[in-house]
Amino acid sequence: MTGYKTPGLIISAPRSGAGKTTVMLGLLRALRDDGIAVQPYKCGPDYIDPAFHLAASGRASFNLDSWAMAPDLMAAQLARGGGMALAEGSMGLFDGVAFRGETGTGASADIAALTGWPVIIVLDVSGAAQTVAAMAAGMAAYRKDVRVAGVILNRVASPRHERLCRLGMEAVGLPVFGALPRRGDLTLPERHLGLVQAVEHPDLERAISDYAGFLRAHTDLDALKAAAAGGMVLNPGKAPKPPGQRIALARDEAFSFTYPHLLDAWHKAGAEVLPFSPLADQPPPGADLCWLPGGYPELHAGRLASASRFLSGLRDFAATKPVHGECGGYMVLGEALVDAAGTRHQMAGLLGLVTSYEKRRMHLGYRLAELAAPIPGHQAGARLRGHEFHYSTILAQPDAALARVGDAEGAPVPETGSRKGQVTGTFFHLIGAAT
Numbered sequence: 001m002t003g004y005k006t007p008g009l010i011i012s013a014p015r016s017g018a019g020k021t022t023v024m025l026g027l028l029r030a031l032r033d034d035g036i037a038v039q040p041y042k043c044g045p046d047y048i049d050p051a052f053h054l055a056a057s058g059r060a061s062f063n064l065d066s067w068a069m070a071p072d073l074m075a076a077q078l079a080r081g082g083g084m085a086l087a088e089g090s091m092g093l094f095d096g097v098a099f100r101g102e103t104g105t106g107a108s109a110d111i112a113a114l115t116g117w118p119v120i121i122v123l124d125v126s127g128a129a130q131t132v133a134a135m136a137a138g139m140a141a142y143r144k145d146v147r148v149a150g151v152i153l154n155r156v157a158s159p160r161h162e163r164l165c166r167l168g169m170e171a172v173g174l175p176v177f178g179a180l181p182r183r184g185d186l187t188l189p190e191r192h193l194g195l196v197q198a199v200e201h202p203d204l205e206r207a208i209s210d211y212a213g214f215l216r217a218h219t220d221l222d223a224l225k226a227a228a229a230g231g232m233v234l235n236p237g238k239a240p241k242p243p244g245q246r247i248a249l250a251r252d253e254a255f256s257f258t259y260p261h262l263l264d265a266w267h268k269a270g271a272e273v274l275p276f277s278p279l280a281d282q283p284p285p286g287a288d289l290c291w292l293p294g295g296y297p298e299l300h301a302g303r304l305a306s307a308s309r310f311l312s313g314l315r316d317f318a319a320t321k322p323v324h325g326e327c328g329g330y331m332v333l334g335e336a337l338v339d340a341a342g343t344r345h346q347m348a349g350l351l352g353l354v355t356s357y358e359k360r361r362m363h364l365g366y367r368l369a370e371l372a373a374p375i376p377g378h379q380a381g382a383r384l385r386g387h388e389f390h391y392s393t394i395l396a397q398p399d400a401a402l403a404r405v406g407d408a409e410g411a412p413v414p415e416t417g418s419r420k421g422q423v424t425g426t427f428f429h430l431i432g433a434a435t
Helices: 020-033 049-057 071-078 108-115 131-142 159-172 204-218 221-227 260-268 301-305 308-318 328-333
Strands: 008-012 038-043 062-064 084-088 119-124 148-156 176-181 246-250 272-276 289-292 323-326 336-338 344-346 354-356 363-371 383-390 393-396 403-406 418-420 423-426 429-433
Touching: 008 020, 008 038, 008 108, 020 038, 020 049, 020 084, 020 119, 020 148, 020 204, 020 221, 038 049, 038 108, 049 204, 062 071, 062 260, 071 260, 084 108, 108 119, 119 131, 131 148, 131 159, 148 159, 159 176, 176 204, 176 221, 260 272, 289 308, 289 328, 301 336, 301 344, 308 323, 323 328, 328 423
Parallel strands: 008 084, 008 119, 038 062, 038 084, 119 148, 148 176, 246 272, 246 289, 289 323, 323 423, 336 354
Antiparallel strands: 336 344, 354 393, 363 383, 363 403, 383 429, 418 423
């Protein structure tokens, strides 16, 4: 049996906001500086963090999703190699959905169990001391198939605070790999969907270098390297097939949410990906199909509405060839987009969809869809797994539904997507086919 065995660690926490990303980026850069070819991963459905991982490590980062990825697709992601793997968790270590996908519930703990990679828990110790040890001990005992190697204390207020926290960890027998003093300047800028994108950060290289120096000064890097373990031996899985030989892909600050594993699979299968920028008023280049990913069109609605070459070129393209949009791309294919100030901006008008960011409501969660009509790369009747995350409200959705769409528990959702001729769109981001 061919396969691989790469030791690794999972950087997780009891909850979001504990400091996982700071630790992850600092470790990636510090390990890279030490000559280790570290392969980064992101647990769960996230398209922003992998770009930061790439900047820190010099290697493309890939998602590992135990709810949305079939075993073959999961295996393809785990066969990336490298001298060591480092995976950033999402939310809390055990947070997932109630109903399992083909390989789990979407929890970071599923990835730990699947790979054998030990977990490093990042603990925000603000406002507590020995009590955080009880939390860590509970996490270590919660699942027998998940091994917690130890903790990194974050936002430590003083040497006395650190000493008390370490006493608690000694009492429960959990190693402390580091203690990070509280620093308000080591935060990444955020907006409504999470972190500001890596390409928009004003000085990302300096920030990552600062993180690496901070981690090197306050953690035991040698002990962390020694703690890396596990790694599956498996047959390489099948990667997703590209939706066409030549793919016109919108790619700029308004259209950047494409999962790395999909782009990687398209390239490896020999497809030619032709990026173009709607914000630069570029029309889609000649291709077999046009794909508009998600992103932040609501922040650039005025520029998109005035991008006449892009819009007319997109309409001409759609007259003869398929066009598909995801989330933000779907919104731009619609009739109009209302921004946060209540201003209505005319979009491509290829679908009748009208959306409003003025009336904000969060839509978040896994999606299981059964297509009523084909989209590029998938036939009618195909079952797809994906994820939806946006704040826009649908004001009008008059076209035929593209799919029956439900959440992870099977409850139907109103965001069914739309189809009109060869133009299709969904609010969920495709991750992979469901078997």
